Amino acid sequence: MAAPLVQMKDICISFGGVRAVDHVSVDLRPGEVVGLLGHNGAGKSTLIKILSGAYRADSGDILIDGKKATIHSPRDARAHNIETIYQTLALADNLDAASNLFLGRELVTPLGFVDDDRMEAETRKIMGRLNPNFRKFKAPVKALSGGQRQSVAIARAVYFNARILIMDEPTAALGVQETQMVADLIQELKKQGLGIFLISHDIHDVFELADRLAVMKNGQLVGTAETRQVTKDEVLGMIILGKCPPGAAPGPGAVGGESAAA
Numbered sequence: 001m002a003a004p005l006v007q008m009k010d011i012c013i014s015f016g017g018v019r020a021v022d023h024v025s026v027d028l029r030p031g032e033v034v035g036l037l038g039h040n041g042a043g044k045s046t047l048i049k050i051l052s053g054a055y056r057a058d059s060g061d062i063l064i065d066g067k068k069a070t071i072h073s074p075r076d077a078r079a080h081n082i083e084t085i086y087q088t089l090a091l092a093d094n095l096d097a098a099s100n101l102f103l104g105r106e107l108v109t110p111l112g113f114v115d116d117d118r119m120e121a122e123t124r125k126i127m128g129r130l131n132p133n134f135r136k137f138k139a140p141v142k143a144l145s146g147g148q149r150q151s152v153a154i155a156r157a158v159y160f161n162a163r164i165l166i167m168d169e170p171t172a173a174l175g176v177q178e179t180q181m182v183a184d185l186i187q188e189l190k191k192q193g194l195g196i197f198l199i200s201h202d203i204h205d206v207f208e209l210a211d212r213l214a215v216m217k218n219g220q221l222v223g224t225a226e227t228r229q230v231t232k233d234e235v236l237g238m239i240i241l242g243k244c245p246p247g248a249a250p251g252p253g254a255v256g257g258e259s260a261a262a
Contacts, residue, residue, distance in 0.1 A: 002029045003066060005164055005195040011050060011060035020046045021057075022219040023252055028164065028195040033186060035198045035210030035227070037239055043219040044199055048166050051197070052084040053077035064164075083157035084166040091149060093142035097134075098123040100141055101156045126155045130188055131181070147178035154185055158194070165189065165196045171205055183209055203232050203239075217242045220253025 004027040013021045021043045028034050036044040049055045051062065053074040062069045064080045071077050077084070091100050098119040107115045107122070120137060127134045131151040141149055150170060157165055170186075171179040186209055189196060200206050206213050207227055215222040215238040222238045225248035234245035244250040 007063040009061045024221045030193045033196045033210045035206035035213040038216035042216040081163040083162035146174045147181035168199045221251030222253045223248040223250045
């Protein structure tokens, strides 16, 4: 197996005396999608915000390509080629695809003017790789469908050399056709060797898109599993009861796991 792109080891963070993430360890390999599942408040979003630089862990280590990384801000994360696509997508509705792709990182001419033609050409090039059916280059993104908006957000991350992509509920509120468009995009990113953390409440989503899954409950890791080795009912049991099935590797948060035995 390929060496991990990311290893999060023994990560802890507390807020006001509440341990939001409690000694959690997960990893991610090139060309792999790892789905993070759990109820609201399980700790999955907090864990990923530590990787994205939005929060700073109280303890634990993050390794990128096997080397310890210091990630104290989103800028630090980007320096390690980590990009986050939040559920809100963080797009400027009144701007077109190219302006959104280069927002805050605009290309300029030798005279210092914004180079709209070059930005559009670069946007067409990256979209040709990711979503060849995308045609609405001149339209403001508010006029695009949900799947097309996802395409713009993903293209922005990939253009700026993301190797590790964090996707927060990427198919929320999308129809069947749009969801399939996002699934196709994720498959293309996998082929290009990106590693993807997929945060989702939707088990069907994770079974469709993820190679492995990790379930959190009450800030702890219940367990991890190859998606093909567990059933949806077994994963529901992990989410609701903290019960780890035979096909999964138990974590400290599993019923009968390390924390229960301690």
